[in-house]
Structures are given as C-alpha cells and as structure tokens.
Amino acid sequence: SQTIHQWPATLVQPVGSPLSLECTVEGTSNPNLYWYRQAAGRGLQLLFYSVGIGQISSEVPQNLSASRPQDRQFILSSKKLLLSDSGFYLCAWSWGHEQFFGPGTRLTVL
Amino acid sequence: GESVGLHLPTLSVQEGDNSIINCAYSNSASDYFIWYKQESGKGPQFIIDIRSNMDKRQGQRVTVLLNKTVKHLSLQIAATQPGDSAVYFCAENGAGANNLFFGTGTRLTVIP
Numbered sequence: 001s002q003t004i005h006q007w008p009a010t011l012v013q014p015v016g017s018p019l020s021l022e023c024t025v026e027g028t029s030n031p032n033l034y035w036y037r038q039a040a041g042r043g044l045q046l047l048f049y050s051v052g053i054g055q056i057s058s059e060v061p062q063n064l065s066a067s068r069p070q071d072r073q074f075i076l077s078s079k080k081l082l083l084s085d086s087g088f089y090l091c092a093w094s095w096g097h098e099q100f101f102g103p104g105t106r107l108t109v110l
Numbered sequence: 111g112e113s114v115g116l117h118l119p120t121l122s123v124q125e126g127d128n129s130i131i132n133c134a135y136s137n138s139a140s141d142y143f144i145w146y147k148q149e150s151g152k153g154p155q156f157i158i159d160i161r162s163n164m165d166k167r168q169g170q171r172v173t174v175l176l177n178k179t180v181k182h183l184s185l186q187i188a189a190t191q192p193g194d195s196a197v198y199f200c201a202e203n204g205a206g207a208n209n210l211f212f213g214t215g216t217r218l219t220v221i222p
Contacts (some may be wrong), residue, residue, distance in 0.1 A: 044154075103153050
C-alpha cells in the first residue's frame, strides 16, 4: 500500500531564516506531487505541483520554491522566511484525480 | 475556485440528525468531484467521489449529490456522530485536469 510522509511535523523558525520541508511517498512510482498551504481557518492553497523528476509548476508567486530530486521526494524551500509564511503545509500525491494527503507540517514564523 | 482568503462557514447539528453540506463549483467542464474530511491538525482524508456522468453516489452513511445544471454538490451524512466533527472540503478537477480546485470548506460541529 502507498504511504506519504512529511517532516518535520512542527517547526518554529525566526523571520529571515531558511526553510526545508520534505515529503516522501512509498509504494508507488511516478506520482504527481503537490504542495499546499493552509492558513488557520482557511481553505487549501495550491503552491506547487510536479508531474515528474525536475518538473515543477508554480501556482502562486512567492518566496517559496520546490524541487523534486527523486521520483518520490518533494521538497519545499525558502531562503528567507516571512511572517506570512506561517501555516499548515500539506503534501499530496496522485495518479489520477484523487489526491492523497500527508499528515502536514505546522510552520510558525516568529 | 480558490478559497484561501475566506473564513470557513459553519454548520452545527445534533448527534443522530442528518447533516447536509453544500458546495457550489465554478467550472462547468469539471467531470470529477470529491469530498474530503479534515480533522484538526491532520491532512484531509478522502470521503467519497463522483463523476459527472452520475448524479448520486452512496457510501457508508454518506451520499454525494451532483446537480450539474446549477453547478452544485452536496454531501449528506446520515445519523451524524461526534466523530464526524471536522472541516469538509469539496473539490473539482477543472477541465479534465488532474489538479483539484478546492472549495471554501465547511466546519461541521456535532452537538452531543
């Protein structure tokens, strides 16, 4: 069966510090991968998606970036965090329409 | 369409009653729709999906209704239980794409 992992589960970072969130998928190959952000009490905002290694599509211009160095690994990064980057970051994978979400990373920028 | 700037609407129901959560979608070319349940601090979990060639689909205690004429989707939960308390999101796939576009979400609170 397929599983999706995200780490860390929680993170507190100062403004201006770098960020690296990791997502890995097991039990599948060549999935579509997604990064979403969810502010408190809000809906899901699609940040990036990838249909293959090295292929990244950005949905929202911002100070975040994504990379897919391996088939089942998706990384969300920032060189300098802003206060507005705080939120709940979700990774998801899919083959078809249905997306399967990871447990999320709660990021607080102080 | 995008819902990231909106506060979640809320629905409160008594335990044992039926719940109906509504969703308006935006793209008439969407041919796949899905409902997710998100508990506090967790990722969304699949509940039920439906394709545009159907207008009703039933699962265990849940039913999804699709009205393509008015672009409306609903999720019915029978005999609502305290464990059903969560935020519920609908999503559509746009013009046949694999990306999903999420609705605003509705916070369901079950009163014991």
